[in-house]
Amino acid sequence: MFRFAVLLTSLLYSIELAHGAAVSGNSAACSSLNRLLPGKVAFPGSAQYVSDNEHWASSSSQPSTCTVEPSTPQDVATIFGVVNQTRSEWAVKGGGHAFNPGFSSTPGVMVSLAQFKAINYNASSSSVEVGGGNIWDDVYAKLDPFGVTVVGGRVPGVGVGGFTLGGGYSWKTQKYGLACDNVIAFNLVTPTSQILTVTAQSHPDLFFGLKGGGNNFGIVTSFVLKTRPQGQVWGGTITWNGVIPAIQDAFVNFALTNNDPNAYFLAIYIVQEGNISTDAILFYDAPQPPNGTYDVLLNTPGFTSKNIGTRSFPDFVQNFFVPVATRQASHVVPVIGYTQKIVQTMVDQVQDLATLGLTTAPTDFTMFTLEPLHKDLYDAATNSAYPHTPAHPWTPMNVAIAFSNPALDNAAFAAAKKSAGIIQQVAIQEGQSSSDAILYPNYAGPLSDSKLIFGANLPLLQKIQAQTDPFNLVNLTTGFKFN
Numbered sequence: 001m002f003r004f005a006v007l008l009t010s011l012l013y014s015i016e017l018a019h020g021a022a023v024s025g026n027s028a029a030c031s032s033l034n035r036l037l038p039g040k041v042a043f044p045g046s047a048q049y050v051s052d053n054e055h056w057a058s059s060s061s062q063p064s065t066c067t068v069e070p071s072t073p074q075d076v077a078t079i080f081g082v083v084n085q086t087r088s089e090w091a092v093k094g095g096g097h098a099f100n101p102g103f104s105s106t107p108g109v110m111v112s113l114a115q116f117k118a119i120n121y122n123a124s125s126s127s128v129e130v131g132g133g134n135i136w137d138d139v140y141a142k143l144d145p146f147g148v149t150v151v152g153g154r155v156p157g158v159g160v161g162g163f164t165l166g167g168g169y170s171w172k173t174q175k176y177g178l179a180c181d182n183v184i185a186f187n188l189v190t191p192t193s194q195i196l197t198v199t200a201q202s203h204p205d206l207f208f209g210l211k212g213g214g215n216n217f218g219i220v221t222s223f224v225l226k227t228r229p230q231g232q233v234w235g236g237t238i239t240w241n242g243v244i245p246a247i248q249d250a251f252v253n254f255a256l257t258n259n260d261p262n263a264y265f266l267a268i269y270i271v272q273e274g275n276i277s278t279d280a281i282l283f284y285d286a287p288q289p290p291n292g293t294y295d296v297l298l299n300t301p302g303f304t305s306k307n308i309g310t311r312s313f314p315d316f317v318q319n320f321f322v323p324v325a326t327r328q329a330s331h332v333v334p335v336i337g338y339t340q341k342i343v344q345t346m347v348d349q350v351q352d353l354a355t356l357g358l359t360t361a362p363t364d365f366t367m368f369t370l371e372p373l374h375k376d377l378y379d380a381a382t383n384s385a386y387p388h389t390p391a392h393p394w395t396p397m398n399v400a401i402a403f404s405n406p407a408l409d410n411a412a413f414a415a416a417k418k419s420a421g422i423i424q425q426v427a428i429q430e431g432q433s434s435s436d437a438i439l440y441p442n443y444a445g446p447l448s449d450s451k452l453i454f455g456a457n458l459p460l461l462q463k464i465q466a467q468t469d470p471f472n473l474v475n476l477t478t479g480f481k482f483n
């Protein structure tokens with residue numbers, strides 16, 4: 001099968017050479033693809049080219065030589081055949097929400113999964129097959145009439161592909177683990193143009209590798225996911241200007257004592273135009289929370305907005321206001337729990353970062369998201385490329401700088417990493433982190449060491465990648481690599 005796939009794509013490309021195309025590089029790949037996949041390839045100046053290269057953060061975009069929208073796994077196999085023959089650079093984009101430059105963009109062949117939008121629910125197997133080009137919003141909306149949902153993104157717009165292949169922390173994670181723990185099958189096209197259905201039984205190594213291994217094993221055209229029961233939920237956001245001691249205390253208390261896997265409380269500190277504000281994001285996975293769970297938050301006066309209520313799960317997610325990012329520098333602090341000293345350091349750091357001259361436009365901001373999680377999440381954790389078992393008990397706290405000036409990219413990435421490092425040192429002193437703590441790949445900045453992303457899994461992942469990708473095509477795209 002492997003040899004047949006390689007032979008077929010090589011044959012197609014050889015026929016293509018007979019038509020006079022150049023032999024290597026990005027332009028050669030684009031002109032070949034334009035002939036092999038007519039109507040699916042776009043060049044600068046077209047609307048498809050613009051939308052295929054677009055991302056949530058402008059720092060994650062770059063001009064490609066061409067873009068291509070495959071619509072079948074066979075098309076993806078053809079693309080890998082051409083990439084192999086031309087050694088062109090390439091990237092694949094799902095929902096386009098990568099924080100890091102180049103992770104889903106390229107100067108070469110930009111593969112957009114925009115045509116993989118099918119969502120097929122199977123009630124009898126409690127599963128749904130979701131095309132790799134979907135965002136979670138559409139999956140939730142499709143499943144809502146059936147009273148089910150999936151373990152997916154927490155705010156609007158995030159893609160199924162990158163989220164799941166990087167791990168995926170969800171509103172359902174305390175009960176069901178990460179998104180990657182809820183995958184039944186990956187429909188994968190490997191870099192050798194093999195079209196595989198990867199399950200725990202059929203390809204145990206690849207199945208393990210795809211759960212956190214990102215774009216290192218090829219392109220996933222669809223995901224078969226477990227569905228979970230879903231009724232109405234309670235929650236929303238309360239915002240206060242400034243840092244409110246009662247809210248900070250309530251957060252630390254909740255993070256230390258919450259024993260209810262239905263209850264979430266995320267704290268967000270944002271500094272914009274010199275002013276800090278505090279958001280309490282509340283979620284309860286039932287129409288009403290038990291008395292007492294959120295009393296302090298609901299009764300603390302002085303809020304500037306409060307949008308709490310009972311609603312459907314898709315409405316709850318849609319209700320979030322996501323600040324528009326321009327350029328984005330992100331990093332992660334891996335913590336076990338949140339003490340007063342750790343939270344105070346975070347509050348100090350989010351303000352210090354705002355004084356470095358990086359956030360110069362009125363729309364720029366620094367933002368830290370504190371995401372305590374109940375240890376029940378490990379009950380559903382599976383053996384994955386991204387280690388998240390009780391032996392790896394760190395949950396991610398996100399450090400973000402949204403800025404406008406491209407000349408500040410390197411300074412912003414370095415600043416986000418430095419700030420995260422300062423907080424992590426305090427967390428280590430408080431017994432809540434360690435110097436070898438695993439970094440969550442979907443939040444970790446581009447300067448992160450892969451050893452800290454994949455930990456002791458790295459040698460096995462290198463072996464699986466070498467077997468799946470003998471021509472090393474995944475090193476022609478960017479992401480956290482295994483070598």
Ligand SMILES: Cc1cc2nc3c(=O)[nH]c(=O)nc-3n(C[C@H](O)[C@H](O)[C@H](O)COP(=O)(O)OP(=O)(O)OC[C@H]3O[C@@H](n4cnc5c(N)ncnc54)[C@H](O)[C@@H]3O)c2cc1C
Nearest residue numbers: 093094095096097098103104132154159161162163169220
């Ligand atoms: C506003 C916002 C909110 C977020 N909220 C959360 C959250 O609640 N929880 C959380 O865990 N994370 C969250 N994230 C982080 C998010 O999980 C990552 O940014 C994720 O990578 C986005 O996936 P995507 O498909 O949208 O991005 P893309 O930019 O399309 O892809 C990200 C990476 O995955 C690869 N990839 C994507 N699809 C495929 C595929 N089908 N096959 C192979 N490789 C693929 C790309 O090549 C790229 O390297 C958030 C990010 C943003 C910007």
